[in-house]
Amino acid sequence: MARKTGSHSEITGPKIRAEAQRLFARHGFAAVSMRQIAGAVGVQAGALYLYTPDKEALLFDLLKTHMDELIAAWHAEPGGGDAHARLERFVRFHIRFNLERAEAVFLSYMELRNLSPENFAVIEGLRKTYETELEAILKAGQDEGVFLIPDTKLATMAIIAMLTGVNTWFREGGRLSRATVADIYWDMVRKSVGA
Amino acid sequence: MARKTGSHSEITGPKIRAEAQRLFARHGFAAVSMRQIAGAVGVQAGALYLYTPDKEALLFDLLKTHMDELIAAWHAEPGGGDAHARLERFVRFHIRFNLERAEAVFLSYMELRNLSPENFAVIEGLRKTYETELEAILKAGQDEGVFLIPDTKLATMAIIAMLTGVNTWFREGGRLSRATVADIYWDMVRKSVGA
């Protein structure tokens, strides 16, 4: 046996990334072997190296793609309005997007330390970019006089941590719907910035 | 060479736990070998098994001890007062305690999945116990009419996530002192529950 019938790189490539994401999120990067990933995909371990130079590059690809898509999705949201409206959109967007991609979010928080310093810096830069989007809203609200925030940098970190925390406990079909959760979190965020 | 000069289990035992915590926090449980831990302690790998039945038990011991100490430390805090005062004490306690033990906190959030189901349940139970302490305060404030919270369970998770988030960015000697950070977070928490 060598090449399989019906095999195509446009199928195997995404399949590898999907299975790697699933397994990394479930067991952790270091605890998952290339052979496990290959097994989940349905190929031998050697075949993975047609799609990635090494294991770390596979992780980096997942994290980078996620961060790029996060930022792109936020930019695709409707802009404009006052700081109050923009903050509400950010809160609802963040919760929605992160719940839709729980595995990728989990990965990008847990597995950063498995990246080389250069790759780590890239992801950190993208995260900073995203955080700056929220901080800009808070600053604008502060200038407009609709928010009362002692420190916008701190408020940024506090709000993001609070929102991202939803991923740790939310379960589909639980007591509350996504919409209700978003409503309540928005209520808390709104009040916390004094609006 | 066999037994080393000046060797005592009361010294080696804690040293192993300390080095394991440091290494697990830095590189992740799965990425750290027993030989690395032994090397950091200054013994051979086999010696570790005089102090732990296996690698996972070492991790569990660290997590369990941390959670026990967290809960004990909270119970040692002065009680009494109205919900407003108790919430402030909780916020300041959580930030202070977690910053004091950053490595243990990091571990107990990141490495839970490396525990067996039984051990996982134990740590989860202790976490739940701690969270319930906060929830009781929020409920009391709700009943007293000093808080305005749509859902106390959600508010509990939101506040804990927000507070624990401090650990991800706070650096000693940075722009803000611990005390200032605690002040600002308390301000945001207070407002978010409508007090």
Add this chain to the structure above:
DNA sequence: ACGCTAACTGAACGGGCGTTCATTATCAAA
């Protein structure tokens, strides 16, 4: 000074790791 016990070594066990590569089967264009 002796003997018991506690503390540790160092080698070994079987197994899994990430990665490479010669080889082979399939696909798609000519």
Add this chain to the structure above:
DNA sequence: TTTGATAATGAACGCCCGTTCAGTTAGCGT
């Protein structure tokens, strides 16, 4: 139908893993 490119195999490489254990030395009560 031939042919070159593509997608995969499967064996092998050297290395490190968690764990065990017989043997050895240091500490210490008697």
